[in-house]
Amino acid sequence: MQKEGGAVNNKILEVKNLQVQFKTSIGIVQPVSGVDFQVNEGETLGIVGESGCGKSVTSLAVMGLLPSPTGYIAEGEILLEGKKISHLNDREMRKLRGNDIAMIFQEPMTSLNPVFTIGEQLSEPLRQHTKLGKKEIRQRIIEMLKLVGIPRSEEIIDEYPHQLSGGMRQRVMISLAMLCKPKLLIADEPTTALDVTIQAQILDLMKKIKRENQMAMLLITHDLGVIAETCDRVIVMYAGQIVENTDVRTLFNDPKHPYSQGLLASLPKMNERKQSLYSIKGNVPRPDEIPKGCAFSTRCPHVFDKCRTERPPLLKLNNQSCRCWLYEAETQEVMSHVK
Amino acid sequence: MSKMILENEVNPAVILPSVKKRSKVRHFFKQLRKSKTGLAGFIIIIFLLVLGVAGSWIAPFDPLKASFGDKLLPPMTKGHILGTDQLGRDILSRIIAGTKISLLIGVTTVFLSGLIGSIIGIISGYFRGWIDVILMRIVDVQLSFPFILLVLVVNAVLGAGLKNIIISLVIGGWVIFARVVRSEVLALREKEFILSCVATGVPRWEIIVKHILPNLFTPIIVLSSLQVASFIIAEASVSFLGFGVQPPQPAWGNMLNEGKDYIFNSWWLITFPGLAIVITTLGVNLFGDWLRDELDPEMKGDS
Amino acid sequence: MFEFIIKRTMQMIIVIFLALTAVFFLLRLSGDPATLFLPPDAPKDQIAQYREMLGFDRPLYVQYGDFLFKAVKGDFGESLRSHEDALSVVLDRVPATFQLAFSALGLSILIAIPIGILSAYKRNTFYDRIGVGLTVLGQAIPSFWLGLLLIFFFAAVLHLLPSGGGGTIFHMILPTITLAAYSVARFARFTRSTMLDVLKKDYIRTAKASGVPMMRVLFRYALKNSLIPIITLVALDLGVLLGGAVITEVVFSWPGVGRLLMQSLLNRDFPIVLAGVFLIAVIYSVINFIADIAYAYVNPQIRVK
Numbered sequence: 001m002q003k004e005g006g007a008v009n010n011k012i013l014e015v016k017n018l019q020v021q022f023k024t025s026i027g028i029v030q031p032v033s034g035v036d037f038q039v040n041e042g043e044t045l046g047i048v049g050e051s052g053c054g055k056s057v058t059s060l061a062v063m064g065l066l067p068s069p070t071g072y073i074a075e076g077e078i079l080l081e082g083k084k085i086s087h088l089n090d091r092e093m094r095k096l097r098g099n100d101i102a103m104i105f106q107e108p109m110t111s112l113n114p115v116f117t118i119g120e121q122l123s124e125p126l127r128q129h130t131k132l133g134k135k136e137i138r139q140r141i142i143e144m145l146k147l148v149g150i151p152r153s154e155e156i157i158d159e160y161p162h163q164l165s166g167g168m169r170q171r172v173m174i175s176l177a178m179l180c181k182p183k184l185l186i187a188d189e190p191t192t193a194l195d196v197t198i199q200a201q202i203l204d205l206m207k208k209i210k211r212e213n214q215m216a217m218l219l220i221t222h223d224l225g226v227i228a229e230t231c232d233r234v235i236v237m238y239a240g241q242i243v244e245n246t247d248v249r250t251l252f253n254d255p256k257h258p259y260s261q262g263l264l265a266s267l268p269k270m271n272e273r274k275q276s277l278y279s280i281k282g283n284v285p286r287p288d289e290i291p292k293g294c295a296f297s298t299r300c301p302h303v304f305d306k307c308r309t310e311r312p313p314l315l316k317l318n319n320q321s322c323r324c325w326l327y328e329a330e331t332q333e334v335m336s337h338v339k
Numbered sequence: 340m341s342k343m344i345l346e347n348e349v350n351p352a353v354i355l356p357s358v359k360k361r362s363k364v365r366h367f368f369k370q371l372r373k374s375k376t377g378l379a380g381f382i383i384i385i386f387l388l389v390l391g392v393a394g395s396w397i398a399p400f401d402p403l404k405a406s407f408g409d410k411l412l413p414p415m416t417k418g419h420i421l422g423t424d425q426l427g428r429d430i431l432s433r434i435i436a437g438t439k440i441s442l443l444i445g446v447t448t449v450f451l452s453g454l455i456g457s458i459i460g461i462i463s464g465y466f467r468g469w470i471d472v473i474l475m476r477i478v479d480v481q482l483s484f485p486f487i488l489l490v491l492v493v494n495a496v497l498g499a500g501l502k503n504i505i506i507s508l509v510i511g512g513w514v515i516f517a518r519v520v521r522s523e524v525l526a527l528r529e530k531e532f533i534l535s536c537v538a539t540g541v542p543r544w545e546i547i548v549k550h551i552l553p554n555l556f557t558p559i560i561v562l563s564s565l566q567v568a569s570f571i572i573a574e575a576s577v578s579f580l581g582f583g584v585q586p587p588q589p590a591w592g593n594m595l596n597e598g599k600d601y602i603f604n605s606w607w608l609i610t611f612p613g614l615a616i617v618i619t620t621l622g623v624n625l626f627g628d629w630l631r632d633e634l635d636p637e638m639k640g641d642s
Numbered sequence: 643m644f645e646f647i648i649k650r651t652m653q654m655i656i657v658i659f660l661a662l663t664a665v666f667f668l669l670r671l672s673g674d675p676a677t678l679f680l681p682p683d684a685p686k687d688q689i690a691q692y693r694e695m696l697g698f699d700r701p702l703y704v705q706y707g708d709f710l711f712k713a714v715k716g717d718f719g720e721s722l723r724s725h726e727d728a729l730s731v732v733l734d735r736v737p738a739t740f741q742l743a744f745s746a747l748g749l750s751i752l753i754a755i756p757i758g759i760l761s762a763y764k765r766n767t768f769y770d771r772i773g774v775g776l777t778v779l780g781q782a783i784p785s786f787w788l789g790l791l792l793i794f795f796f797a798a799v800l801h802l803l804p805s806g807g808g809g810t811i812f813h814m815i816l817p818t819i820t821l822a823a824y825s826v827a828r829f830a831r832f833t834r835s836t837m838l839d840v841l842k843k844d845y846i847r848t849a850k851a852s853g854v855p856m857m858r859v860l861f862r863y864a865l866k867n868s869l870i871p872i873i874t875l876v877a878l879d880l881g882v883l884l885g886g887a888v889i890t891e892v893v894f895s896w897p898g899v900g901r902l903l904m905q906s907l908l909n910r911d912f913p914i915v916l917a918g919v920f921l922i923a924v925i926y927s928v929i930n931f932i933a934d935i936a937y938a939y940v941n942p943q944i945r946v947k
Binding site for chain 3: 621
């Protein structure tokens with residue numbers, strides 16, 4: 001895979017009808033049921049949803065890190081720069097991981113190995129994917145650490161994770177991901193475990209890196225504030241499916257799906273005082289408890305009969321796609337498969 | 340605001356024994372049936388209990404009756420399914436008789452060392468201070484000596500016999516209970532529901548009995564299940580070495596001791612008592628493992 | 643790290659001191675020492691004479707002080723059998739026991755850890771189930787029985803190996819296997835469960851996400867993380883190994899400390915018993931001490947504060 005940047009709007013990641021299944025003691029559950037999206041070069045796509053909606057599983061599927069043999073891709077394709085990667089075996093995926101696709105995770109505290117130095121861990125992607133010698137590897141690491149804003153990078157290399165703060169560790173994770181200049185960066189809740197002030201710094205850092213490298217970024221979060229800050233486009237997931245797919249401005253100004261509306265309404269607004277906070281009634285259903293018809297029907301304030309019996313397809317509207325029977329009249333164009 | 344405090348105060352970790360007992364027993368058996376190994380262990384234990392209690396009626400011969408004409412008969416001769424030993428005594432009957440002793444020793448020692456160890460652990464862990472320091476030093480010293488050797492030396496000094504072997508095992512065995520219980524108590528002390536009890540002026544004894552004790556049941560049971568096997572093997576070892584339970588009283592350990600001089604020609608003298616020990620330990624371990632997996636969900640996913 | 647070492651050394655000294663005290667009082671508690679040392683039918687005045695000769699008529703604290711004073715110098719009295727210096731007699735036998743114990747330890751680590759690692763990696767497959775089954779069985783078999791069975795097969799039936807005594811490598815094979823068996827089972831089981839825990843951790847996921855091949859993940863990363871609990875277990879089990887050595891030595895008539903201790907216990911040769919117990923306590927404490935230091939060294943969270 002070539003490393004030079006292509007034309008703008010180059011499709012880096014394309015996911016088609018992804019279905020992921022897990023074999024559990026109670027049977028087969030499907031945490032992801034038919035998800036389609038794409039991420040272009042230089043673009044940040046956010047996936048937002050509550051815990052259990054399948055967003056993390058989707059990202060693991062892209063990386064080929066589903067826990068096997070329990071988890072597997074049942075159907076669908078994942079394409080990286082037009083080439084199919086979802087069928088690759090582990091050895092072939094390995095060549096991509098940390099190289100063309102990189103991922104950073106939620107908990108910087110536990111994501112770094114406590115018994116190895118920062119330098120030892122950071123040298124791994126370079127060892128695996130490049131033919132650089134020890135000295136060059138060390139140089140690259142020092143440069144990268146400086147780029148992510150870590151002071152005294154030459155000393156940090158020989159220190160252990162427990163000697164660093166949370167924010168520093170996440171910066172180390174980011175440099176770990178960036179060392180081989182990946183085309184796609186997947187960030188799964190990168191700031192959730194950090195203090196608010198550090199959050200802002202990390203998000204700024206990620207935006208800067210994306211800009212400088214014209215990287216595609218897939219940002220997974222449950223925090224709408226982070227979406228607003230960093231993303232170009234957003235997909236909202238619920239119970240394993242995409243319920244709304246739009247750009248950031250439209251999501252905040254004109255959300256169509258009742259779930260998206262609910263999420264936005266739950267945000268406390270800084271300038272208003274309210275009696276009570278709005279919350280969507282009910283809970284996110286477990287993968288084995290998804291209701292018949294529309295998955296959101298049990299909690300939707302606008303629910304009517306059709307919602308309970310037929311699952312809505314993803315409908316294409318003017319500015320967004322939305323999986324809701326409310327908009328059936330507006331369009332006949334169906335975006336994805338009915339499930 | 341006040342509503343919020345109330346909701347945080349009641350900690351679901353505190354088990355209220357009386358309410359849950361009945362359904363717990365039924366749940367227990369249902370879960371047991373699901374695990375092949377746990378069930379196997381359980382069956383072995385029940386089988387042993389039956390042998391221990393009803394042994395004297397089941398045994399075909401008198402375990403103590405010597406018969407010089409029938410010395411060293413191989414298995415399946417003259418009605419002796421497992422053969423006879425050097426004094427003509429039926430091995431099967433002796434093994435059955437030995438079951439009672441092994442079970443008795445196993446259960447009593449675990450119970451006593453668990454009791455003593457737990458009490459010391461609770462006192463040490465809850466009250467801390469100099470009593471904790473002293474008790475733990477004693478524990479450290481004792482743990483600085485291999486368990487079997489300790490039991491051996493104590494038993495040698497005390498003299499042979501059933502009572503003394505039990506005492507020796509308890510002296511050797513209480514320390515691990517003390518240590519484990521103490522560390523559990525230390526962790527519990529810091530938990531919020533205890534702190535709120537203290538803050539609302541609940542008397543110490545009540546805290547210990549009503550709140551800490553119920554949460555200790557699981558770790559104590561888990562530890563006991565691990566220790567029973569050690570005690571059984573320790574007793575067998577000590578008896579094998581010539582201390583512990585003395586002949587002519589049949590114990591698997593001393594049967595092996597007597598039998599070892601005859602291995603070359605009469606292999607059955609050592610094979611069957613040894614097998615008895617293995618099966619017993621296996622049963623106890625399998626059941627104990629299952630019990631541990633059930634009671635301590637964090638450790639699940641091991642096998 | 644340095645303060646840690648100092649602290650542990652102090653602890654070790656206290657422990658040894660308390661062990662000595664316990665040993666002293668153990669002897670006193672077991673009855674009138676004079677009657678213990680003499681044959682049961684000795685005449686009364688001989689007992690009184692003996693008592694005076696050995697200093698048992700002095701006040702207890704004087705005896706204790708004297709005992710401590712002498713013990714620290716290594717003087718535990720003379721063997722009642724051979725009248726040689728008790729401590730020397732015991733020390734003579736130490737190398738043989740060490741030989742046995744460390745061979746068994748080495749053998750078990752060599753076999754058990756790879757089994758444990760691969761078992762964890764291939765969990766719940768056929769190989770794993772067999773492995774787990776063997777380890778469960780291994781922990782249920784008492785070492786002396788295993789020893790007897792091995793003697794039966796290899797000495798009595800096959801005439802391949804000697805059934806007892808010391809001296810040659812051949813003499814060492816069966817006792818080492820016997821002693822190692824239980825440890826292999828325990829270590830393998832523990833390695834497996836520790837590895838399973840480690841493999842679930844986030845930092846292993848990070849390694850995989852960086853493109854590290856599985857074998858490297860297992861043997862370079864996961865193994866080092868598992869070493870910490872494994873070292874702890876090995877140290878703990880050394881005590882079991884030492885205890886097991888006693889039994890194994892008796893079964894195979896191996897000329898080590900354990901066998902000496904057993905014989906002395908049977909013969910009521912108390913100076914030897916005291917010297918032996920003391921030595922074992924010291925050895926065990928030292929081993930634990932080394933294990934603690936090793937643990938602190940391997941765990942960077944303690945080493946680099």
